[in-house]
Amino acid sequence: MRELAKTYDPAGIEDKLYQKWLEKKYFHAEVDESKKPFTIVIPPPNITGQLHMGHALDETLQDILIRFKRMQGYNALWQPGTDHASIATEVKIIEKLKEEGISKEDLGREKFLERAWEWKREYGGRIVNQLKKLGSSCDWDRERFTMDEGCNKAVNEVFVRMHEKGWIYKGSRIINWCPVCNTSISDAEVEYEEQAGHFWHIKYPVLNDDGSESGEYIEFATTRPETMLGDTAVAVHPEDERYKDLVGKKLMLPLMNREIPVVADEYVDREFGTGVVKITPGHDPNDFEVGKRHNLPVINVLNDDATINENGGKFCGMDRYEARKAIVKELEELGLLVGIEDHTHNVGTHDRCGTTVEPLVKAQWFVKMDELIKPARRAVKEGEIRLVPESMQKTYFNWVDNIRDWCISRQLWWGHRIPAYYCDKCGETVVAASAPAKCPKCGCEKLSQDPDTLDTWFSSALWPFSTLGWPEKTKELEYFYPTDVLVTGYDIIFFWVIRMIFSGYEQMGEKPFKTVFFHGLVRDAQGRKMSKSLGNGIDPLEIIAKYGADALRLTLVTGNAPGNDMRFYNERVEANRNFANKIWNASRFIMMNMEEEPKAPAAGELEAADRWIISKANDLVRDVTENMEKYELGVAVQKIYDFIWDEFCDWYIEMVKPRLYDKENGTSRNAAMYTLKSVLTDALKLLHPYMPFVTEEIFCNLQSDEESIMVSPWPLYSEDKNYAKEEAELESIKEAIRGIRNARTGMNVPPSKKARLYVVSELAEKRESFEANRAFFNSLAGASEVIVSEDKSGITEECVSVVIPHVNIYIPLGELVDIEKEKERLKKEEERLQSEIARAEGMLKNERFISKAPAAKIEEEKGKLEKYSRMLAQVREQLQALV
RNA sequence: GGGAUCUUAGCACAGCUGGGAGUGCGUCCGCUUCACGUGCGGAAGGUCACAGGUUCGAGCCCUGUAGGUCCCACCA
Numbered sequence: 026m027r028e029l030a031k032t033y034d035p036a037g038i039e040d041k042l043y044q045k046w047l048e049k050k051y052f053h054a055e056v057d058e059s060k061k062p063f064t065i066v067i068p069p070p071n072i073t074g075q076l077h078m079g080h081a082l083d084e085t086l087q088d089i090l091i092r093f094k095r096m097q098g099y100n101a102l103w104q105p106g107t108d109h110a111s112i113a114t115e116v117k118i119i120e121k122l123k124e125e126g127i128s129k130e131d132l133g134r135e136k137f138l139e140r141a142w143e144w145k146r147e148y149g150g151r152i153v154n155q156l157k158k159l160g161s162s163c164d165w166d167r168e169r170f171t172m173d174e175g176c177n178k179a180v181n182e183v184f185v186r187m188h189e190k191g192w193i194y195k196g197s198r199i200i201n202w203c204p205v206c207n208t209s210i211s212d213a214e215v216e217y218e219e220q221a222g223h224f225w226h227i228k229y230p231v232l233n234d235d236g237s238e239s240g241e242y243i244e245f246a247t248t249r250p251e252t253m254l255g256d257t258a259v260a261v262h263p264e265d266e267r268y269k270d271l272v273g274k275k276l277m278l279p280l281m282n283r284e285i286p287v288v289a290d291e292y293v294d295r296e297f298g299t300g301v302v303k304i305t306p307g308h309d310p311n312d313f314e315v316g317k318r319h320n321l322p323v324i325n326v327l328n329d330d331a332t333i334n335e336n337g338g339k340f341c342g343m344d345r346y347e348a349r350k351a352i353v354k355e356l357e358e359l360g361l362l363v364g365i366e367d368h369t370h371n372v373g374t375h376d377r378c379g380t381t382v383e384p385l386v387k388a389q390w391f392v393k394m395d396e397l398i399k400p401a402r403r404a405v406k407e408g409e410i411r412l413v414p415e416s417m418q419k420t421y422f423n424w425v426d427n428i429r430d431w432c433i434s435r436q437l438w439w440g441h442r443i444p445a446y447y448c449d450k451c452g453e454t455v456v457a458a459s460a461p462a463k464c465p466k467c468g469c470e471k472l473s474q475d476p477d478t479l480d481t482w483f484s485s486a487l488w489p490f491s492t493l494g495w496p497e498k499t500k501e502l503e504y505f506y507p508t509d510v511l512v513t514g515y516d517i518i519f520f521w522v523i524r525m526i527f528s529g530y531e532q533m534g535e536k537p538f539k540t541v542f543f544h545g546l547v548r549d550a551q552g553r554k555m556s557k558s559l560g561n562g563i564d565p566l567e568i569i570a571k572y573g574a575d576a577l578r579l580t581l582v583t584g585n586a587p588g589n590d591m592r593f594y595n596e597r598v599e600a601n602r603n604f605a606n607k608i609w610n611a612s613r614f615i616m617m618n619m620e621e622e623p624k625a626p627a628a629g630e631l632e633a634a635d636r637w638i639i640s641k642a643n644d645l646v647r648d649v650t651e652n653m654e655k656y657e658l659g660v661a662v663q664k665i666y667d668f669i670w671d672e673f674c675d676w677y678i679e680m681v682k683p684r685l686y687d688k689e690n691g692t693s694r695n696a697a698m699y700t701l702k703s704v705l706t707d708a709l710k711l712l713h714p715y716m717p718f719v720t721e722e723i724f725c726n727l728q729s730d731e732e733s734i735m736v737s738p739w740p741l742y743s744e745d746k747n748y749a750k751e752e753a754e755l756e757s758i759k760e761a762i763r764g765i766r767n768a769r770t771g772m773n774v775p776p777s778k779k780a781r782l783y784v785v786s787e788l789a790e791k792r793e794s795f796e797a798n799r800a801f802f803n804s805l806a807g808a809s810e811v812i813v814s815e816d817k818s819g820i821t822e823e824c825v826s827v828v829i830p831h832v833n834i835y836i837p838l839g840e841l842v843d844i845e846k847e848k849e850r851l852k853k854e855e856e857r858l859q860s861e862i863a864r865a866e867g868m869l870k871n872e873r874f875i876s877k878a879p880a881a882k883i884e885e886e887k888g889k890l891e892k893y894s895r896m897l898a899q900v901r902e903q904l905q906a907l908v
Numbered sequence: 909g910g911g912a913u914c915u916u917a918g919c920a921c922a923g924c925u926g927g928g929a930g931u932g933c934g935u936c937c938g939c940u941u942c943a944c945g946u947g948c949g950g951a952a953g954g955u956c957a958c959a960g961g962u963u964c965g966a967g968c969c970c971u972g973u974a975g976g977u978c979c980c981a982c983c984a
Contacts, residue, residue: 224984247984260984294983302984309984372937373984419912423980515979545968550920552977584921584932589913590977592920596933603946614943657924663931675948686942766949807941 027726028616033609035573038722043157051735052162054102056504063099064508065091066489069171070144071110073117076155078547078555078593081478081565084161086544087512091162092714093653094895096739102505103162104492106169107149108667111440111481112206112377118144134438138421141439158566160574160717161350169492171484179491180441180484183532192393193220199313200389201382203375204331208436209389210375212429213519215382217371225250226363227356232275244363245301248370251349254284254323254337258304260315261290265300275371279361281338288319306387323386331383390434390443398428400530401523411540414588417515424519428588433480440478448472486524489537510540515588542656545590552592563593575716576602582658604666605719611674612723615701618685623699632690633798635700636748637755638677642704651713662715669708680801707740754794761834764827765806768836782808783835785817790832
């Protein structure tokens, strides 16, 4: 038995213990057929990232689950790794180059990639080290990176397979283009933002069959006038009487002097505006579809940097917004601008840089979703994969049911390069895991690889199996896959969760995980998102330095329902640090009194109080385990908190003190010591997943024969420890003590002032339990003498009574020194209530009030009257007792 | 437009399958009790958004209304 330091100092224990765990290899998991596996793969943090509260929450939840399962005897693997984060990293490196005054093009692809890898070596480990500060028990020996050799192999393998199947294809389709990042992005990366804009009402001249202007016009509105340069038709609804005659006629596209047809298409909403839509297949997804149906030409009028290209006639070279102004001006001069109207509309922006994206047609690689998504839908529908909380299913299905082909090519350099090769001579495309020696068609030996890279999420989608060694047939894959639970924020369901699910089914033929456990966002004290631009982010590392990782972890999992956002308060961390301090001191107290190792007490040596706390702890084990199995982590730890602080510290330890100080009665003292130690040990174990450091430090000092709590067995519920009778008995005594304290403090008597108490009960069992627990009843009630009897005939002095079911406790008036003060207080209260009652009665007698006031108001007054009357009766009763 | 979610004490939030209205912070009163003032004991404070319904019984289930937050879609 060692002693604990006098003060709880997280900084002094956390790093030391983490080091010990690493050295002992407790985090490491090896395939072991004799044990059941439990696996979690980490959502790989970006190598560009710094630990923020979102990570802290995510990692804490995973660590709690993995530590819990490890203690339950599972072979627990927490597979860690990091993500190359193609666009985020590329942007960072470009920024850095910019400081040096060079662009990525200046540097060239190869040199650029060298820089990127350098950057990865330098900063890629930073976030991993920060995760360790939290206490994360990842198997660091198995750390992976989305661009390491194995993951590259997995990516190429999947690409080739899916291409062979026809599920990856290259095609010219409308994609979202970010003109600042100079790359295509997927639908999921577009964020809609409401912006103030305008409706420009424009008219195009209708032509006669011979090509001359008929003098008629067709009018419509647009929010993006510059796209008119690429118009190839104007559409109306096929059944719209107003425009029936015009269908099939030609219009003159102003400024471009191009003849375009009027087509009829169901897509047009007759009710909206004039019921006419200009069709720009090159720059609008809907128009693109209309264009396909009517064989309209697709004209792209934009360059990659969102300036107008040569298809834009004289506007060529202008920026998109300059062109907009110029076009509106010219239309106005031509008398074709009918009017301008203010209008707010949703504009698609790039989630990473905030630039307004331009839909445009480009040749890109896509993943065909229609077949791929089917098993992913079925799996959740049939409960093969469980989403927690269940409400996430709606969001999931909403996305699954509206999924479109996934644009996976990016015009970036940092990432997995697309394994497609084009013959320089005949243009043949070859998709293969490695570069082919010659073109299979023409035999030419000069082939060049597609310059594009893959969407970051393409490799992330394979994470649950690529980290376990796929496409090799490893024993890890056989044993640890499918993983058990994926823990992640609900904001990432579209990017990642869905894509992992369909990839798992497609490549492995099985789900990637059994359960997805979603959590919310961590917000600041005002409920705002933590963000760099607002500067309201709270650095988890600072919190750890100040309060300890244990306190931070506890804060992140309490006071919050699964899936909901939470607000972060320093006060809450402080409260949780206080809790750690409380356990520390309680443990210190126990150790101080434990002169020798307590022996297991014989049957009958345990006293009522011991049985009570053992029974309570036993219930706690059952409840906590149950809650944790159901992912109700916050509820579970709240129960542990309440148990340790209220039941164990404030009641049990206090009850047991007289026995500890009484060195004469060795049996009783041993029973108490034994109970203290075993209940504390179980409580520490239950708490360990949440607060790994304090619990470990205490455990190791308390248990001389065990080396770590994290590999000790999880406590089990046992019917043998169920003492319902003692539970009930002690609850009744607690109630009595509370009643006495209440009465005495209410009368301004310090509880430390000893009193004589008369306990009167007609029930023999009640009297017995008070007799049996006399020692701590005395000490806790602040009594010097307790007289237990069947009736009050023996009481000669005047008393105040405390009533609990089947028991009356009498406190002699002589003990209550400040009785006059109490009388005064009660009299004041009586007066206040009387005047309130008079007021309410007055209101209710007032005819005008009754006739005019809303019924609710009247009811309220009646309610008040009733309530105050009740309170008055109570106060008078108390006064009566005093007199 | 569709969907999710929230509305509970001064503030922030728990409340699992319907039966006790709770936790943290704050407020007030009293305690240098030999583990802890990062503490101990006590108190005040709530028509659980509103209106109906189901039920012996509703914070919880159903319908509707109002307000907040978020997601998706998007009408040019």
